[in-house]
Amino acid sequence: MAAMSVTESAPLDAMGIAAAVRARHVSAVDVARATIARIRQADTGINAFTAVTEARALDAAQRVDAELAAGQDPGPLAGVPYAVKNLFDVAGMTTLAGSKINRELPPAARDATALAHIERAGAVLVGTLNMDEYAYGFSTENSHYGPTRNPHDPQRVAGGSSGGSAAAVAAGLVPIALASDTNGSIRVPASFCGIWGLKPTYGRLSRAGAFPFVSSLDHIGPLARTVSDLAAAYDAMQGPDPLDPACSQAPVDPVSASLDDGLDGIRIARAAGYFEERAEPAVVHKVALAARALGVTQDIEIPHADCARAAAFVITACEGAQLHLPNLRSRAHDFEPLIVDRLIAGALLPAAWYVQAQRVRRWYYEAVMRLFADVDVILAPATPRPAQRIGEDTFSIRGIPMLARPNAGLLTQPISCIGLPVVEAPVGKVDGMPIGMQIIAAPWREALCLRVARELEKRGFVAEPIVSGGA
């Protein structure tokens, strides 16, 4: 069978690819070959990929085709190429987590649970993706593997720490990428690259086989160019997993079937206060336009968001440092220069601060949950401003200069601090660069976030057009 237009100017989305493969209009092998060829051609200008898993991809694709030939159903993501942030275990490969130190680890014995789940749905892994070292960053400026460049402007960051994941999807190299989000590492790069992202409820998806960063705050989730693809990836990744102690034992709760249920009965408000004051006016305006398109007239103030951000910062500093303390003792020089002093500082914080931060987290959670008595979904900017230039140390928000790298997560940290589900939605451009919005719901209400996302998408808020990186 001939390769489809998956190599041409309008690569298909995951649902389109799966439909074509299942209908045997194109073989999964041809899709995999075309995807890998496109990656090899286009990734040089972006540096999203750290490895291409060609042999594995062709094997998996052949299995999909064989199942179809035998009249079997490979699953809803049959033949869909996907890639993963390189902190996910891939059997037979060393899990780098963006680091130099991890190169010395033995290869993973098995795939991470998320990979096993999505491949049960028929998806085909084509490679692993660049990230900030040990996920401690918002820019994917990695000294060991090079920066990942924003496909919309290669002089700008792709965001982080899942920059490779976002850039690969934004550039049309893969329709779906898997990533992680501790303080904003799915939402920030999705915002900077103009695509959709999902950070589910804390504990919704198994993190088993994903190299940790901050166990109290780590989530995993997908990135995609359409809401349907995002939902399909999320559905495929679900399932209880005893290998992750934080993973909910709740049964799979598919959301794809309810995407088009509309907005009836969903009370939506726009976050004011902290979430406006810490974003550029042009960004707030974009969110306001999206809110208006959804018919939202109500504003709401999320109380104590500054406390929540502060608590997340302290928890991250302490837990992140503790994870790496043995290596900080023996080989600090092998860490990414951008993070090593920050890690060491985290190891030296008073224990009372960590306990206080966890206590604040519970207090803040209870305050926010009271809001959800009157509202179902809250809209807020994902990032204070669009992507900064690679190498830029500072930017300004409302005329106030501040450090660029840690402050890209100003608006995401208060939300992930308490594990709320968030869809990140592309809501246009500011100063020529994409910008995104958070669609936030109460725990376990991912379906509401995705229904709102779908309505936005129908109203023209779509992923930014595919840009060939560096071209």
Added chain:
Amino acid sequence: MPLPVFDESYVRSAAAAVGLELPAERVAGVIEHLQRIAAIAAPALEPQLDPAEEIAPVWRP
């Protein structure tokens, strides 16, 4: 909550307490990061919460 003074003396004694030997060239950078963390952490250190309050995450056998 009173804030410690994050200076070279603090860094050296805290590093020793956790078994970190810091070369001299690292100290200034670590102090800078501690001071940054302190500035950001300040709002979280203010609330007077019940010290008997259970903290998250909670370990259960």
